[in-house]
Amino acid sequence: MIRRPRGTRDFGPDEMEARRYIESLMRREAETFGFREIATPVFEHAELFTLKSGPNILAEMYAFLDKGGREITLRPELTAPAIRFFVNELAELPRPLKIFYTGPCFRYERPQSGRFREFYQFGVELIGVQNPESDAEVIALAASIMDRIGLKGYRIRVGHIGILRDKLKVAGVPGETVPVILQKLDKKLYDEAVPLMKEAGMDEKSIEETIGITEMSGPVSVLEEVGGEAKSYLEEVFGVLEASKVSNLQIDLGVIRGLDYYTGIVFEIDVPKLGAEKQVCGGGSYSLSELFGGEKVFSTGFAIGFDRTLIALAKEGFEAPRRRVEVHVIPVGDATRSKAFEITAMLRKEGIGADVDLMRRNLAKNLKYADSIGARRAVIVGEKELGFGAVTVRDMVSGEQTTIPLGDLPGYLKGTRDFGV
């Protein structure tokens, strides 16, 4: 027996139905906001990902040399490919450029709850502008998607990485030390952050203030204690979000994110009931294009962890509407078998989902089968009715039967399609 590689999953019909359903809701919502779908390759030059975040990331990438000696990696995320695509070919589209994408990503990590080596992301980028409206637009879309798919127990925490960056810069922290300190602050590891800040030359007062900032969370009013440009910027963002009727929203200046390239607002959506892997979406504004050889262009985007989102929905009792075939066509005996296929083909041409007996089962078994696949109706093709050019249509829920002339069958099935159940 050959088994699945570690950290990967197979998806059965029920699961795929649920996944496609949720995915289509996300797509539709993004399209409603004026975003259009793109797709990029599953593998890229490893350099694309090491450029922006350093070689330590290589440890978690599925990287390898291809037969031409190129350093290739399965994509660990989708933002960098999207921006590469933008720089390469999309830079001349009208701005703001609003794109979204979805697909599998790969990270060589220890699998655990809500964490896989092959996982799926759904992300968007709004490229070419950075102001409170564009940031709010992206956050509003993230929230709308969560609402549209019916997720309830989520919260959005919005921060502004510029506040901390400025603070550290003003205090004279050298550029290369900033990410290290930010990382500790992100994890709230103050015991480790404080010595680092001292070492970087910060005085007691600014250290205290810095930690104070990371602990600020709550309604917009907490910004009163901050002041500065970032404050008014965030207030404007929240103003637009309020006008857009986005809820489940709070300020949290402790939101930092692991990425170095974020410059402005940053936000995360998490679902507390998921435990350790509770973050279902992360995003912010950044500029990456210049790293890939393009002009410097600001963008705001987010990535939704598709798998975790589904786990969260499942925990809330979500069930995808089951796709069912409209009718199951049952020949009674061998004599009408070929006629049954004729009728099935005719129904399918009319766009009516039809299944037909392929097991040569008797009528009783076929009805049982029709029930188990959830067919709404059974079309019983028997010699008696065929004698006068008709078939029997049985409603699988009520058990009612009607004799329908063959010519009227598609119309009957279509016309009453939404009734019953």
Place this chain on the structure above:
RNA sequence: GCCGGGAUGGGGUAGCCUGGUAUCCUGUGGGACUGUGGAUCCCUAGACCCGAGUUCAAAUCUCGGUCCCGGCCCCA
């Protein structure tokens, strides 16, 4: 990379401590019932994660590996 708990037909399980090739439920296929389902009964097929060791004998004990679950690290 680290720590803990697991792995028995497709799904769910009993058996494991105290070694003697496996229980039950459900699902699959067939039949009772070759023109009427979701009930019942019967039949059939189907499993001890992999490898090594101990033993007359291993699902059971020992070791190694793989995978899963939960947590740490990390999360671009």
